[in-house]
Amino acid sequence: MSADYLTPEQRAFISRCREKWQHIGLSTEPINQQQATDAVRAIYTALELTEPEIIIVDSPNAGFEYIWNLLKVDSQTILGDAIDSSHWSKIYSKLQSYLLTRLPVDLQTNLHSLFDNHLAKEYAKLLQEQLEIQWGDVLEEHVGKRNSQLIKNIFSSCRKPETLIAGCSYFDFCIQSFNYQQFENQLFILEDFLKNCGWTFFFQNIAIISNHCTTINIDSNNHLHGENTPAVAFTDGYSLNAHHGKITLQRKRKLDDIAWVKLFEKMNAVEIDSWEEYKLLRVVEGINVQPKQFLKVINPHTGEVQVFRVSMRFISAIEAARWVNQRKT
Numbered sequence: 001m002s003a004d005y006l007t008p009e010q011r012a013f014i015s016r017c018r019e020k021w022q023h024i025g026l027s028t029e030p031i032n033q034q035q036a037t038d039a040v041r042a043i044y045t046a047l048e049l050t051e052p053e054i055i056i057v058d059s060p061n062a063g064f065e066y067i068w069n070l071l072k073v074d075s076q077t078i079l080g081d082a083i084d085s086s087h088w089s090k091i092y093s094k095l096q097s098y099l100l101t102r103l104p105v106d107l108q109t110n111l112h113s114l115f116d117n118h119l120a121k122e123y124a125k126l127l128q129e130q131l132e133i134q135w136g137d138v139l140e141e142h143v144g145k146r147n148s149q150l151i152k153n154i155f156s157s158c159r160k161p162e163t164l165i166a167g168c169s170y171f172d173f174c175i176q177s178f179n180y181q182q183f184e185n186q187l188f189i190l191e192d193f194l195k196n197c198g199w200t201f202f203f204q205n206i207a208i209i210s211n212h213c214t215t216i217n218i219d220s221n222n223h224l225h226g227e228n229t230p231a232v233a234f235t236d237g238y239s240l241n242a243h244h245g246k247i248t249l250q251r252k253r254k255l256d257d258i259a260w261v262k263l264f265e266k267m268n269a270v271e272i273d274s275w276e277e278y279k280l281l282r283v284v285e286g287i288n289v290q291p292k293q294f295l296k297v298i299n300p301h302t303g304e305v306q307v308f309r310v311s312m313r314f315i316s317a318i319e320a321a322r323w324v325n326q327r328k329t
Contacts, residue, residue, distance in 0.1 A: 002292070005107075005119045014036040014114055017169040025120060025165035030235070031056075032231050033194055039192040040200060040207045045060055046091050046189055049083070055208045060158075060199040061128065062158025063208045065133055067154055067201060088202075091190065092171065095183040100175055119222050120162040125246045126224060127199075127232065127240050128155065133249065144258035156168035161194045168194065196229050211235060257273045269294070275317035295320040 006014075036053050044051055049215055057063050070078055089096075099108065139147045168190050175183055193200075198210040215233040219225035223245030224232065230239035243249045270282040272293070279296040293314060297306045314320040 006177075010173075013177060014111075014173060017083040017173045018115060018117070021165045021169035021172065021194070022117060022120065023163040026123065026197070026216060028082060028214055028216060029212060030214075031198065031209070031211050033203075035192075035196040036209050036252070039189075039196040040202075040209060042155075042189050043088075043091070043202070046186075047083070049087075052080075052203065052205050052207045056211070057208060058211050058236035058248075059213075060131060060210045061134075061238040062236055063158075063199060063201050063210045063233075064131060064154065065169060066139075066208055067140065068135070069134070076263060079206050082153060083157040083202035083204065088159060092167075092186050092324065095171060095186055097177075098180065098183065099171075103174070103178070111173070112166075115166045115173070117166045118160075119218065119224075122224055122245055123216070123232065124160045124162040126242055126245075128160075129247055130239065130240055130249065154201070157194070157203055158199055160199050160216070161217070163196065164190060164194060168230040208299050246275055268322075273315070273317040275321060278317040278321040280317040280320050295324055297321075 032307055033056050036056060040053055040054055055066060057066060067079065135151055136148065139150065168187065173185055174180060175187060194253050198212045200210065201208040211234065213232050213234050215230065217224070217226045217229065217231050221244070224240070224242040225244050226241060231242035232240040269283045271279055272282050273280045277298050277300050281294045282291055283294070284291045291312060292308050293319065295308045295310050298304070308324045310320045310323065314323070
């Protein structure tokens with residue numbers, strides 16, 4: 001049984017469900033703090049967890065900053081454990097199991113594809129990608145290395161309304177079309193969250209709710225796109241730049257990095273060896289002057305340049321890169 005066997009009324013209802021949930025999940029209206037707080041409390045109640053302290057911030061970036069400020073002072077105990085997807089799925093697990101046992105597999109597959117929402121997925125993917133890169137840089141600056149596991153742990157606590165759009169529209173369609181009204185309460189919990197919260201970080205003791213973005217710009221093909229303007233913007237000034245669905249990071253390079261690049265051009269530095277994003281450069285300034293070697297690193301995501309003075313004993317870029325990274329760690 002495929003979607004072709006649905007009635008004309010059911011097929012028309014698919015479009016209405018998609019539009020309804022995209023409107024809810026990609027809202028640019030400011031959140032109501034009381035309604036947002038109530039929506040998050042309802043989730044903790046549904047998960048049979050103790051009500052947490054609730055913090056509201058202006059953007060997902062501000063949420064990361066709040067968490068980072070706690071972690072800097074070793075306050076993991078204040079946050080508590082992350083409430084990850086294994087907890088979250090309990091809200092709709094009964095409905096999901098019910099549908100799995102009662103709807104033919106081919107129909108479920110067809111419906112999932114019909115409710116897929118590429119704009120919502122693109123929004124969540126690009127914004128997370130940018131935050132991962134930027135906060136990786138913050139960790140590198142403060143602790144000397146990028147801690148991808150820490151960032152992954154923080155994101156495991158984060159529920160993004162956009163990623164729930166397809167699932168909620170699918171559940172809504174099934175409940176209404178196949179008369180499964182006994183599961184409406186679970187859907188109401190999800191609907192309240194999507195309506196009233198932006199990205200939210202769920203921890204055992206604290207929940208951090210970010211506001212909705214104020215702007216979403218798209219191109220004619222329904223991809224995130226801003227022409228000389230952010231594709232996504234938040235009230236605190238945080239923004240996402242995208243060009244036809246591709247992220248474009250615009251970050252200032254350090255003045256020292258720019259100075260090094262210009263200096264190498266003037267000194268006619270010679271490339272001795274290269275490995276991935278690393279280049280081993282040698283500079284000979286005069287006949288009676290000891291040569292110098294430098295390792296030049298270009299961040300593959302941002303184009304940012306870093307330069308490190310290294311020993312003349314290194315004859316390969318990989319040796320120099322290992323030495324530099326060991327010192328940074």
